[in-house]
Amino acid sequence: MKSARTTTAKTEIQELIISSSVALSHSEIQKSLEGLCDRVSIYRVLERLMEEGVIHKIVNVDGVVKNAWCHSCSAKHCHNHIHFSCQKCKVVTCLDNVEPSFKLPKNYKVSEMNFTLPGLCPQCS
Amino acid sequence: MKSARTTTAKTEIQELIISSSVALSHSEIQKSLEGLCDRVSIYRVLERLMEEGVIHKIVNVDGVVKNAWCHSCSAKHCHNHIHFSCQKCKVVTCLDNVEPSFKLPKNYKVSEMNFTLPGLCPQCS
DNA sequence: TAGTTAATGCAACATTGTTGCAAAAGTAAT
DNA sequence: ATTACTTTTGCAACAATGTTGCATTAACTA
Numbered sequence: 001m002k003s004a005r006t007t008t009a010k011t012e013i014q015e016l017i018i019s020s021s022v023a024l025s026h027s028e029i030q031k032s033l034e035g036l037c038d039r040v041s042i043y044r045v046l047e048r049l050m051e052e053g054v055i056h057k058i059v060n061v062d063g064v065v066k067n068a069w070c071h072s073c074s075a076k077h078c079h080n081h082i083h084f085s086c087q088k089c090k091v092v093t094c095l096d097n098v099e100p101s102f103k104l105p106k107n108y109k110v111s112e113m114n115f116t117l118p119g120l121c122p123q124c125s
Numbered sequence: 126m127k128s129a130r131t132t133t134a135k136t137e138i139q140e141l142i143i144s145s146s147v148a149l150s151h152s153e154i155q156k157s158l159e160g161l162c163d164r165v166s167i168y169r170v171l172e173r174l175m176e177e178g179v180i181h182k183i184v185n186v187d188g189v190v191k192n193a194w195c196h197s198c199s200a201k202h203c204h205n206h207i208h209f210s211c212q213k214c215k216v217v218t219c220l221d222n223v224e225p226s227f228k229l230p231k232n233y234k235v236s237e238m239n240f241t242l243p244g245l246c247p248q249c250s
Numbered sequence: 251t252a253g254t255t256a257a258t259g260c261a262a263c264a265t266t267g268t269t270g271c272a273a274a275a276g277t278a279a280t
Numbered sequence: 281a282t283t284a285c286t287t288t289t290g291c292a293a294c295a296a297t298g299t300t301g302c303a304t305t306a307a308c309t310a
Binding site: 101108113118119120 | 184185190209212220222224225226227230231233235236237238239240243244245246247
Binding site: 128130131132151152164165168189190 | 296297298299300306307308
């Protein structure tokens, strides 16, 4: 019966992501924490927050992995929304209300969606 | 006036990607070439093929970069199609005819699309 | 065929992410 | 508060992927 434990690192990282309006990369989190904990610990905390359904991962168009709070997953866990990736300020935002529609060929079974739109955000355009 | 040169490595890599029905990663290309050229040369050839508009890059949901032939870009260069990423056989396919529709909030200016659907392909489902 | 310069190979390095293990810290029972 | 148990952490080492500088090789041009 393993039970999760509340640690300083986990609390700080969770608050950081939840209070951020944009998705954060590992290196961005590391900079914000200023040596509060080890690189490896950040990876492990993010892993736990993923399992708990608190955050979700986004692979940006440049390959950088960003972590974002699941603020629309309270009822049921789903990530069928579009992510916007600003090419100027490099910020990745979850557009929670934008759900795309499309028609797939037969026999393709979709399990998730991973939609990212590069471009210019309202602040940069 | 710098002009591109036809080399064995470039010809081989280009033919490999064009003849493949699925997108190929750097390591997959390297294995196929069996020591024909250096790792670094593969990166540089891919860079040139990108600039020439022969191929395009796809960042898969697991972060692996795949390279695919632009076979629908002959007239105008666009990649507004969906990519399918099979979770079983790990193959990434361009679904050239599938163009999604969606409504963005105001002031967002989209320059590209990067849509990938993880799931099971016809062969694996 | 000789000269020019693009392309290559090699070494070194940076970044990102993973794993094993001993030490530290959180939790629950006494 | 102290103890015992187990999760979490820090550290070191490693792997994969991608980049850069520089000397050498090879493709094109005249």
